[in-house]
Amino acid sequence: MTPGARAQAAISVLDRVLAGAPAEQALTNWARASRYAGSGDRAAVRDLVFDALRRRRSAAALGGGETGRGLVLGLLRDQGADVAALFTGQGHAPAPPGPEEAGREPSGLEALDCPDWLAPALRESLGEDFAAVMGLLRQRAPVFLRVNTLRATVAGAQAALAAEGVGTQFNQLANTALEVTEGARKISSSAAYREGLVELQDAASQAVVAALPLSDGMTVLDYCAGGGGKTLAMAARARIRLTAHDADPRRMADLPARAARAGVKVQLTETARLRGPFDLVLADAPCSGSGAWRRSPEAKWRLTPDRLADLTATQDAVLDAAAALSGGWIAYATCSLLAAENADRAAAFLARTPGWRLAGERRLTPLDGGDGFYLALLRRE
Known part of the structure; x- marks a missing residue:
């Protein structure tokens, strides 16, 4: 594929994403329908799509509109590419830009690619680091x-x-x-x-596991295990009896094979079979993912006030379930930057649940090098 054809492919994928399709699904569907695209082409189109989503507001301003074409045009202008050489209308390349696509320089929250409604909460949570963190979230995440x-x-x-x-x-x-x-x-x-x-x-995810009070012989439950990244990291840290659980067991489908490859033993358990107490319950709760928007940029634009309210209610329910299963420790974690999902949830739990105290806390943002993460260590008294 020519560079122009790659730009046109990214435009078509982004149009599907803007219409509501998940980015990964849209990319997969494009790749299946485009057998001529080699691995280098697929990687280049993927990079264009995710870079455009990270900079959706600023790219739309630079490209003259919030369409797939506008986002790719704005992104390429932001990157200093020769747009005239890419948008030629020849072969499979997109048509040349019209006068209405001249674009303009983004400003304020637009330039930071920050949703207007979230800015007050992010400013309150991040303080003087707000602009710097939002700037980093516009970049690709390290591997x-x-x-x-x-x-x-x-x-x-x-x-x-x-x-x-x-x-x-x-x-x-x-x-x-x-x-x-x-x-x-x-x-x-x-x-x-x-x-x-x-x-x-991610390094910050590893830092969360490194901060857990693990020791040999403990019984440990990873209550929201997902794919099991933290499960496996805990298993490597100490000789523990480890159980993994997720509200949707399908998320753990790859965990047995990953555990075998890592040389560790993990027991997978469904909700109906969970029996406590465990010495430590890790509750890596569902969240906005705001600390990982570099990796999942579409989540930034799909978060709504109602969705955030649903998430905080889920986080409260997860903490209550963890308390019922823990005989000693709860490690409450999110990959969120928002205090509403982090310290506020820990404080609300302590206020409604006698017999627990906050024994430790850690906050990480992309300025620390990895994703944004929060950890509260809660101890039963």
């Missing part, structure tokens, strides 16, 4: 790996990855975290990954 210390040392994992063209550097957020500096697309096919030496996991 991080977690070294599985049951299989390799950090240095050993780095050497194994380097031998296959994957460059890494140590990240200070966690002693198992490596930031990928070269060859990210080679990770999933590398022997280091297939043999369980490393797992894909």
Whole structure:
């Protein structure tokens, strides 16, 4: 595909996303219908789509409108590309821009790609870091790996990855975290990954697990396990009896294979079979994902006040369920930047649930190097 054809493909995918289709689904459908597109083409179109979604407001301003064409046109202008050479109308390239697509420079919240309605809450939560954090959320997220210390040392994992063209550097957020500096697309096919030496996991997520009060012999429940990234990280930290649960068990479908690759044992349990008490319950609750908008940028634009209210109600329910299952500790975590989902939920839990206290708290934003995360350690007295 020519660069112009890639731009046109991104336009068609973005039109579907703006009409309500999930970005991953829209990209998959395009790829299946475009057998001529090679792996390099698919990667380039994917990058254009996600870069445009990260900068949806500013790109729309620069491109003359909030359409797939406007977003790609604005993104390319922002990147300093030669738009005239890409929008030629020849072959499969998009037509040249018209006078109505001249665009304008974005300003204020538009330039930060921040939804207007969320700005007050984000300013209150982030304080003087608001503009800097919002600016980082317009960029691509780094790729991080977690070294599985049951299989390799950090240095050993780095050497194994380097031998296959994957460059890494140590990240200070966690002693198992490596930031990928070269060859990210080679990770999933590398022997280091297939043999369980490393797992894909954000550095801030690893920092959350590193802060948990784990020790050998504990019984631990990962109550909202999802794909099991934190489950596996906990299993590598201490010799614990580990149970994984999710309200939707389908999210854990890959966990048995991942656990086998990592060399750990995890018991998967459905809600009806959960029996406490556990020494520690990790409640990594469903949230807005605002701390990870670099990875899932469409979530920024699909969050609404009603959806946020539903999420905070779910978070309260998760904390109450965790309390009923815990005999000692609850670790409440989100990948949100919003106090309404973080400290406010911990405070509300303590206010309605006698016998618990806040034993520790940690907040991370993209300024710390990884995703935004919040952790509250709650102790039964």
